[in-house]
Amino acid sequence: MNYDPQSLLGQATPRVDGVAKVTGAARYAADEVVANPAYAYLVTSAIARGRIAGFRLEQAMAVPGVLDILTHENVGDALKQSPPGPDGKPSTTTLESERIWHDGQIIAVVVADTFEAAREAAHKVEVDYAEERPAGTFGDEGTQTEPAEAPFGPNPEVGDAAGAFAAAPVKVEARYATPTQHHNPLELFSTTCAWEGSKLTVYEPTQFMHGTKARMASQLGLDIQDVRAVSRYVGGAFGSKGVNGRAAWVAIAARRVGRPVKLVATRADGFTTNSYRAETLQHVRLSAERDGRLTSFFHEGWELSSRPSPYCVAGTEQTARMYACPNILTRVNVVHADRNTPGYMRAPAETPYMFALESAMDELSYALGMDPIELRRVNDTQIDPVSGRPFSSRSLMPCFDAAAVRFGWQRRDPQPGSMRDGEWLVGYGCATACYPVFTGPAGARLTLMPDGRAQVAMAGHELGTGAYTAVAITAARLLGIDVDDVTVSMGDSDLPPVIVAGGSSNAASTALATAKVCEEARRRLAAAAVTAADGPLRGLDPDALVLVEGRLRHDGGAEEPIRDALVRVGGRLEVYAEHVPDGLPRGAVAALGDGQLLFQHNGNRSDVTAFAFGAQLVEVRVHRRTREIRVPRVVSAFAAGTIINPMAARSQFMGGAIWGLASALHEATELDHGAARYVNKNLADYMIPVNADVPSVDIIILPEKDERVNALGIKGIGEVGIVGMNAAVANAVFHATGKRLRELPIRAERLL
Amino acid sequence: MRPFTYERADGLAELARRALQTGQGQVDAEVQFLAGGTSLIDLMKLDVLRPRSLVDITPLAAEHGTVELRPDGLRIGALASMASVAVHPGVVEQYPAIAESLRLAASAQLRNMATIGGNLLQRTRCPYFRDPSWTACNKRLPGSGCAALDGINRNHAVLGVDTSCIAQYPGDLGVVLAALDAQVELAGPRGARRVPFSTLHRPPGGQPHVETTLLPGELITEVAVPAGAWTRRSLYLKIRDRASYEFAIASAAVALDLDGETVRSVRLGIGGMAYRPWRAAEAEAALTGKPLTEANAEAAAEIALRDAVTNGHNAYKPELGRRTLVRALLQARAM
Ligand SMILES: Cc1cc2nc3c(=O)[nH]c(=O)nc-3n(C[C@H](O)[C@H](O)[C@H](O)COP(=O)(O)OP(=O)(O)OC[C@H]3O[C@@H](n4cnc5c(N)ncnc54)[C@H](O)[C@@H]3O)c2cc1C
């Protein structure tokens, strides 16, 4: 391909769909209009373990407008296959049987003429349970622990960590804990299903259009061609909008009542009928020479999951690769309890695991009497210590340096508790952020219209990340036209398959496919122009022709407007292309169409190890008497290769940093241990920061040219922003107060 | 949520004549007064409250919706919005603790909707109360037990509790009114009466489902706060997990009349950790006549939290409560 990644290094471009969003014209899945819909409401279990002994439905059925109540007693074998967990492996079930795996499990679906009638009837459904004593989380009697393998390769292990630790002059050892957290995207989980004969259309916010289509087909026993999934806009997903236990029942309900059925699950239902970030326990040992060079690193994690699911995130795959260290040992364990199956949540592996590593690095810096940024500098490396392969690019220390200057890190007095401002103790803390690069296959169709405008179509995903805009920018640059002259269609499984919008892969995957299809268009126009009987480009080398400024131009200066070039190919040009990352099978895009997931990642590439990096610095203030914790300032610097749209990137990084702040100080789903049930399933009690909690978030984006990560040098920006914040805040709290808190979230009572 | 009938109240006389069986003190009352609805409708949607009938009392705002500053004290109509009272110049100047407690409560949107009467009668935030799928909650289902005792109780009360209920009174304004000796004016089928605010909310007493001493059909029409030398030097300090839009984990209302360094008179309210709006009368007595030093403030705070009972996650509250009181007292001294 003859495009220059730097040409994408973008200008800040406002969202192409911005006006539609702020005026309400953008149609989210639940906004889609279907004819004569009935409304569904979920009934969920009030116990965490046991069986349903029976339902009493008379009162509920008597509510005027109620059409149907689906329970395991009356759905027969309508469901042909249970939905798997997020990892494709077995998970908990819903109406398949009387079995209850977890609190808040879907046990009945009420369908009525109106939402209000469905809700009233749902409140009147009475359930008799045969309850068993549940085990909710770590430490509860009845959990089962089993060792696990990391998802993308063997558990990293190099040299002799135990021996080196024993022999080291400086060492730290500590245990850390992170809580259950829920994504809580603003848009609630919804599914609307409409049948037309044997054909089903499902409107559902999803991060994987073709996955939703294929999953509905397999769960309902339908021909995959008979299912269409539509999801034009998603109101936030963060890993939560994928496989779920509700969608098939909505389709089945729609078939039973002979009308489209719309389900918008409640906020509370969102906590138990979808995935979450599981709580972890972690054990870390770090040792170093007196000059700070690491000699050993041991990291073991315990992650909670449901009874049937082996899902784990194993962030040890990342922590093992952060610093030069000759001896590394990692372990992961899954702890099964009576809970629903966890899943991907923004930087799933990195957010909990980097908290432990980066806290331990801070502890080590004090043990060494060394500035924490200098400790990271001493151990910085361009070589992945686990695989021995080079990083495709790694600008960690430039990030730290840029952030430190902006932050004023040199004002930091290393002595804990030494910095004050009136009644407030002041602390500075820092941490490394990282996120591995995932790139997936994607297909794209491009239509060049006779007037030179372009339409790009692919089953991509706009989760609020600016996906339409990123594709429009890429196409505009490579076709030499204005962003305004590109129309992008996404969010429909009738369009060419695109990898799941996850793993921060969206920008790279869609941009690479867009680039490929634009190149194909250029090639076709060039071929026609040079072989034409007349015209300014006749007889020239087609590979020396580029699309720029609305023209097809030869590097010698000859050119013609795109419109004229288009006339030679019939006035309108439609091309299709696929991008398949190196190492994946040629049929990868077709496999996506069948709902399969195929990524290029650090575990299956043999050339480089690829990560985006960042440095996150925060100032905390702790009231000297009452110990409230506030964070007046965050400065974060990131280097993530090619940045398509700095405006969108800045907001992704900023959103990540704010979420990280929330993770450190606010967010936790509280579990009643005796009952193994969540108690704060709403946005009043599940705390997230408000504007007053985030006075200043300063984002620095460092230019980074990466010629190895992929052809466009794109690394992904969606997740790295959250990763370092947990530790940066905890480290700053230590600096302010002298108290090392190894369990999140950090709240005032822990500092009294 | 269940179907209900809706009526508007035309006037107090009409309400009294109809002798509605509101059972205001009970969570299972079949008829309930609707003011701003921010607490009531919320709990109806959650299927916790299931009134068959709502009587909208907002038309009474014309008569009972204003703030009046008199030489003998402050009168606040029960239908005045939280927002309007929070910015009333007389309140801001003469009763800063009241303005502050309202300004720091809920969000701007809620303060615009919500009324003073509704604020004082808002229900607890106990999660076991707010979700009917929990079967043990004496406040919701009399005699069913209390799930919070062994459950998640980080923000449950430590003062004024018993084993029947440890729910926290979540409001802010009530803490200030308790400290300032406020009275509430009531109207009902048997006429008007005036009671000390401190007697409006009942202790759990094994019957936490009966929350107030209001008689059937009675409603609050006004709040009266007596004038005093201490009201100008008054403040409300709210400690919470985030900077705004959040209930207190500890709070203190302080009103102070100083003679030089010496306390001539002091009023102390404690929030974020009590079953009902809480006044620390013994701590007030311990401070009166003494210089307001840090040591004396700490000694008073010690007394104020002496009888605290904790249940696990809320074990931090007495210490945080003491520190909050001390900080509030020293801040008031510096006013
Ligand atoms: C998310 C959220 C956050 C909040 N944060 C805070 C906070 O930080 N601090 C705080 O103090 N509050 C807070 N609140 C509570 C809020 O202040 C109350 O919901 C509000 O004040 C209730 O007033 P209302 O007029 O809407 O009452 P309604 O909901 O209409 O009524 C509440 C109850 O009082 C009864 N009632 C109302 N008026 C009268 C009357 N005149 N006489 C007799 N009975 C009456 C009703 O019958 C009902 O039982 C919060 C609420 C929410 C939803």
Ligand code: SF4
């Ligand atoms: S504390 Fe009170 S409101 Fe909460 S569960 Fe116990 S009885 Fe119910």
